[in-house]
Amino acid sequence: MSERADRRGADWGAAPEPGGIFTKMKERDGAGRMAFVLDGEALSVECAPDRALTAILRETLERTATKLGCGIGRCGACTVLLDGAAVNACLLMAWQVEGRAVTTVEGLAADPGWAPLFDALAEANAFQCGYCAPGIALALAGLFAADPEAGEDAILRALEGHLCRCTGYASILAGALLARDRLRARA
Amino acid sequence: MEVLAPRTLAEAAEMLAAPDTRAIAGGTALQATWAQGAPRPARLVRLDALGLGGLSVADGMLRIGATVTLAGIETSPAVAQAAPLLARAVLDVGAPGVRRLGTLGGQLGWGAGCLLPALLALGARVRTEEQSVPLADWLAAPGRLALGIELPAQDPGPWAWRKVGLRAAFTPAVIAVAGAGGRLAAGGGVVRPQRLHTAEAALAAGAPDADLAVSIEAELEAPDCAFRSAAYRRRVAARALLAGLRGIAPAAAAAAPTPRPPAGTAPAGLRPLVRDTGRPDWHPRADMPAKIAGRAGYLTDARAPGMLVGRILRAGRPHARIVELDTSAAETMDGVRAVVTARDVPGENAFGIMWQDQPALCGEVVRYEGDPVAAVAAVDAGTAEAALAAIRVVWQDLPVIDDPEAALEEGAPALHSKGNLAGEVRLDRGDMEAGWAAAVHVVEDTYVTPRQMHAFLETEGGWCAPTDQGVEVHVGGQHGARDREQLARILALPETAIRVVTSPIGGGFGGKDELTVQPALALLALKARAPVRLHLSRAESVLAGVKRNPMRIRMRTGCDAEGRLVAQEVAALADSGAYASLSPAVLETAMEHACGPYRVPNVASHGRLAYTNNGAGGAFRGFGANQMTFAIECQMDRLAARAGLDPAEIRRRNLRVPGTPGYLGHRVAGSERLAEMLEAAASDPLWQRAGAAGTGVGMALNLQGNGLGSLPRDEAAAALRLAPDGAVEVLCGLDEMGQGLVPALQASVAAHLGCDRGDVRPVSGDTGAAPDSGSTSASRGAFVAWQAAARCAPGFAAEVLARAAARTGMPAEALRIVPGGVGEAARNAPEPLLRFADLAGALPEADLPHAATRFAFPKTEYTRGNARFIHCFGATLARVEVDPVDGTVRVTDLTMHTAAGPVIDLAAYLGQIEGGLVQGLGLTLTEDVAMRGARVVTANLDTYMVPTIRDVPRRLRVTALEGLDRDDPWGPRGVGELGIGAVTAAVANAVAAATGFWPAVAPVRPGAMLETREAAE
Ligand code: FES
């Protein structure tokens, strides 16, 4: 494989310095190294600065928990948390991720604090094929972290960028409301 | 590409002066242009370290820096206070995830953002390093880097904002308008952002509404696009501004009051299906936790050391001869491991479920844009893409057929050797002349249905690897055994040398029934002697994948004075696209529904299917039935209106009677529940919510056959066995696509054995592990799952009990299967006497209980055409609001009553109906793959409008009538296609109730709604 990833020590988390890494390090064809924190782990990846985070995750790092549905920011399947805020990974270029913390559904699922979210969505049979599920779980995590009391309207708005082709959404809304109540009860 | 990070504005200006250089902040707007084909620049200049992220109110001015995100504007209390119009408008830009990245600067720099009209109306000025200029001037000549905007923070008085798009949320703008402080502006999407100065003057002069509207329409510069006309944009702009500024809700069109059914009583046993996680019949799906956590193991997610990446070269042109195909440069590239073309196909270079007219790789001619010409496998995606680009093809373009009518004209160039008529179905009966003579009321229209895309969220793909004997193919599919049969023909391998794994899948809906990428992937893996993976990009999937066959259905229907149908004439023309796939069967199914569930003595029906260069058509949930149901169910309402009957009454007078032959004259199974569905609809409380201006309620009935029909082979094999670890394995070759095969198998086996659902482990979607159970299509899964369990359970249970008897020393008759294992028949102990795991562990593998079955899907004897034998039934009701400003139809309520026998699994059943309803809603209101000259216009999910969570009705209700006839031997029916069946007709009838106008074209065009409204006004 011509794309490589390796793990770095603890020198992560620095804010992007002006004149950032891609202007300084020019390896083959404008490629550079991008350091970021993925699900709590510091990583450094060799890639072009405009490589999409979805490609870094699914191709370079071969971590496929993050899904790919459109590649242009229109379906929400690729959603990750960037420093805690839900964004479309397919719209994030490597240079935008430099020095930042990315949480994928793997990281979220490993955090016991979010277990009520996963359990509620599963109990409600929120999904069918499940391909939209990781992205929606992350969007809901982002929403409930910011607004634990989010009502139905806020949930609908938070999910308006997430296409689900299977369910008709009623089950997702039901799962989201159950998750909110469970998270609130636990808080 | 290089990304530069200037420290100062001066540095930034210097960097930006270089050629092929763009400023970038969030990057969403710029990437949108890349997605549409704009080249990526050589250099990007980051603006994020220049201190342009401020948002403040001072000296009566609101100042927003260029790198402030749209989410920052959305959540800013200062903006809410100082510019409520802006705070409102920003909610209509993108979706939350996009707004967290996208910036104000992106809206400015892109020049087409839908926030711009709002900023223009607010009198915003753009700050550059030198000066501050009015936004309009800056947009006209965007020379200087925009550092931000400023606008007066005073209350501008009443303001107006409206963005009209293609769906309810996250939509490209058709037009956005804003008005504030006497300023009027419009823009968004293809409409250049612009102030409407003449109209402003008219507004200031207090011009009457009509004059102001004329002025706005005259002044607004707006082009046509593939989706909406210029005239529609102008009209909507005027209506929206008037409504917003002068509070004029244009008077609702007075629809002729439509009779509604008198209040009645619902059939006994009809039960609402509710999502209540606390109820005992609500079972969380076994496959759900892994899916949510991203561990489901979709076939496109497979990664392994040494796995190559495949890419396919598509024709990219609708019809052409391949004069020369030169892959030599690609073959010698570093990192390329295999290149395959038609020359590499060892067997028959053709596939197709019904007949084999589609090349695995095109060698001579391409017939649609998505036709595959070559494929490469390389060490990574970048190398594979570079190799594709190095393949040289010399084309000779051929005449393009982009219209099915033209395809069937005399002298049209033939796309296939047998001509362009891909299928034809005729059925005539009775005496048409006498029928028309008896008709008192006659209605006629041509119903048009769209090229709907499956839009499964996981696109086509998976991986293949060579094996000692042949190849294993792990690609999302809907019938592994048939994929294997087709691949064996192409690869010239015995079927036994091929293993096909087809699931889990991220959605199918019929779109993965035919082969997709399997031939190319298998050829690559065999040639490279290495595993190869491939996952189509959405754009490639849109181009290559099959779509719902568009249909034009001319229908003329007559009834007598009492509303009894006397004559029906149907002429349907369907677009097959470049190949047959299952399209001929789709046409047959459509024609099988030409009279819906009604008795008509005199019928003339004729269906034709034409080859064109318009992509590739094929199977899609509903399979033609929903298209025809749209037509017939609208005809019924139109006749009801003519005859002065309510919609339920006219149906009552014409409904099929159980026990009579089906439409083709064929024998059909019992347990018919049409009358019950009709009464459920007639008594539905939704009718009470009809009546307010601009709203309406409509209904439609449907029936959906299960199984492939009387002509094709339709069988299933399955088995039950006790696995060495104690799991009760049910081996069934169907596929879990999301529809709920896993819960259906678990529930069916548990019901027949008496064990727990959790004891049951489905083994499916793998020709190497499960027998051929037929295709996962045609609503046949529920029947197959139930019958598999019913047939295997007695033999399996007997073996289990016999082995348990030997272990426990109790007679087998004194034992029974209980949750977890074997218990005493006479006692209700909480724990089994002998756990499955202990029993299995004590037995040599050869002695493990096992039972297998093979059965035919129930069929009718009729073979002069393809006919279905068992059916499920439904009634759909919709309540709509037709927007007075833009003509958009919004469905506020959708109810479906269903009758399909016992509900095997509540959540799966409900999910199938709801999902089908909403997919049908998409077909009805927003979805169509637009093509121009046989080229796809809607290239991705940015313009192909799948309903979002905000497009669906807030009130979605489903009921089930579960009973079957006493002697019914068939059990539960499948409901995978029932939900989508009648939505379009129900919505169209509701629209007619609201407006007096029956939309005959789906998706419903808001422009047409507006025209009827204006005619009424
Ligand atoms: S894949 Fe990123 S939004 Fe669709």
Ligand code: FES
């Ligand atoms: S469950 Fe299939 S896309 Fe949402």
